Amino acid sequence: MVVVMKINTSAEQIATLDKRLKASGYQTHLIRGAKRIVIGAVGDRRPVEPAELESMPGVEKVLRIMKPYKLVSREVQETDTIIKIGGLEIGGKKLTVIAGPCAVESREQLLSAAQAVRRSGANVLRGGAYKPRTSPYSFQGLEKEGLRLLAEVGAQTELATITEVVDEESLLTAVRYVDMVQIGARNMQNFRLLRAAGKSGKPVLLKRGLSATVEEWLMAAEYIVSSGNREVILCERGIRTFEDSTRNTLDLSAVALAKQLTHLPVIVDPSHATGKRELVGAMSRAAVAAGADGLIIEVHPDPAVALCDGPQSLDPGEFDALMSGLRPLGAAVGREL
Template identity: 80%
Template structure:
């Protein structure tokens, strides 16, 4: 349930309500909106007297949340959450563009891409250091050396950075080097890892699982938020269907739906969704039109020699053309780059 506090309630009144809820066995979360504070309370509804809570000083109303995901629901927070990373705002009026190689391969490769995507207007640099691959013989990433190179690229370009974490060890190391932690599709329901990133104190990019429903996706986000981290960015990256002419099936209806169900920002990965660079531009524009708060696009200086996902990667020139087309579209839907 949520307890909505009155507009001018005092901190003492808020803490009194918070203490009453904890005494009744609830796990509480303070959600600070633009106009008022809401206390999210997870626990047994029957363990507390709702009418008694409503009579406490400073309380406006008490509402029961019917969705299985509580803290990420729009029932708890009506206005959009904006995740701030330095001077980047994901979910704000601007369109956030994350770009970079699927995997960090070398210092030269990463810096070449970082400088190029920065010039074209990207906000965040992506790069995989730990690569969970379908085949054990595929390139698995440079691990901590890749993290160090990401940090160096950030220093030289001013871009924020994001990379995937796959376990407790990679999480502990990534926290020392990058700004945003990514949970990949294969780990969307790795619940222990979700709780750990929820305690890590860094924004989290949560990709939708290969066959996950929208509700399962939001429940995964609930794990992170319930562990104490409200800075979660959802990412639609395509789901597995019977269609095999593209790598996955990009579910843009899930983007529009998620925006109605949750206050969290939603971005789209057209690269993994399609698996084909010639489709990335069209699906990027479609994602913006569908209401996505941003994109994550794979860019490589020479896709033909990429150690990972070359067929879906744009080269810097192609990415620059894409960014040019997005500026006009973003303006048409009330966004900006």
């Protein structure tokens, strides 16, 4: 449920209500908006009637949340969540572009990619240190050394950094080196990892699972938020269908739908969605037009020799051309790049 407080509610009244809800078995989440204060209460072990709460001092009204996901729903928070990392804002008017190689291969490779994407206007440097691969014989990443290089290059180029984590152990290591962590499609329903990410203190980019419904995707986000971390970014990266002409089927309708259902930022990964570099530009433009808050794009200094996902990676020149083409489109839909 959502408890809407009166404008002049005192701290003491909020504390009294919070204590009452927790005594009834609810988890409480205080949300201070620009125009009002609300308390999200999750749980129903000892249900409390709305009328009982509405009679308490400082309470304006109580609303039932009908969606199975509670804290990520717009029923709890009408305004968009904006995630701040230094001077970077994710979810605001400015589009966020995350770019870099699928995997960190060397210092030279990562630095070259970082310098290129920064010149073209990217905000965040991506680089995989732990690579969950279909084949056990494929490159699995540099792990801790990759994280160290990511931190070093990110600091040198003044870019925020993000990397994928694959389990609780990699999460505990990664949070010491990067600004954000990513939970990939294969781990979208790794509930222990989701809860750990909720306690990590780092913003989390949550990719949609290979065959996940939008509701399942938002329920996964609920795990993170209910564990104490409200800084979650949703990422649509294509889902598995009967179609095999592209790596996945990019579901742009999910972007528009998620923006209606949740207050969390939503970005798109056109690289993994298509698996073909020649389609990345078109799908990036379509994502911006559909209302995405940003993009995550694979860029490699020399895709032909990439150890991971070369066919879907752009080279620096292709990425620069893409960014140039996105600027007027972003302006047309009221976004800045």
